[in-house]
Amino acid sequence: MRKSKRKTRKKQHPRWLYPVLFGILTVLVAILIWPSDSQYDVNKDIQSDVPVYEDIQVAPSQVDVDEPKVIPAPMVTTRSTPSSTKPVEQRVYQYDALRTHGIALVIDDVGYDLPALRRVLALSIPVAISIIPDTPHAKEAAEMAHKAGQIVMLHMPMEPENPHYRERMDDSFLRGDMSEDTVKKMLLHGLGKVPYVRGMNNHMGSFLTSMPEPMAWVMQFCRDHQLFFVDSKTSPKSVASDIAASFGLTWGSRRIFLDNSVKEDDIKQAWLSAERCAKRQGGCIVIGHPHPETLNFLEQQMTHVKPKMMRVVTDLLHVPQG
């Protein structure tokens, strides 16, 4: 009698009840531990104005907070070409917690205008000079920057997403439909055009930097040539930083574009954002361009800015440990 009674009682709880309860519990726990927006205040400072040079597609809320942490290597499965379908290596690197503060300025799109570069170098602050390889004065610009004691970077053109910028693409751009061999040959060509290169960042690239496989080839190349990588972060979908980390590179990510808009007030606001961002652990990588307006601003600013705020870009990069 008792046995049959117990059986009847058990049947009162339908089987679907437990998975449903488990599901509800999981959702509640996820809501409780999910970080609130208030932890990402600095992102309010990232501009979303219409860009002047770069195909920037960064929505303020989507910019990552790249605190150093253990970063798992991503698998490359989204696209394959006959030349390579192998996954990115699966080693996991530990990154040092950055304790440095300050602003590291990178000037992009160098190689066209040497008088503008002279003005940048005359600022006498640490500034990384990022040179587009197939520009008329790439070599000379690199020599000038190196002689002035500044870091030289390769500003590698990469395929943008915005149709307006896609129209401007020439043969110097890395494109998403290229093979591994072609990508690496073009990078090598770039290095041949720009001497003294210590690191690389992307020129445009909102399309290509969202593609894990070509980004893996780029990072392999950087590792083979002992270059650091700075993600210009022209797209919130960029995987460049993650893949650079998975390859054990020294890497960083752009936080502020100084001159998305070259109106004086907008540049001022961008600089104020950079100053706020600079107080955070890890500091703030700022990208500007050799526009006359940007140079006017920097010349004024650097006469009364606390120079101690300015850092060499390599001081603000994540460095793999061990």
Ligand SMILES: [Zn+2]
């Ligand atoms: Zn650029």
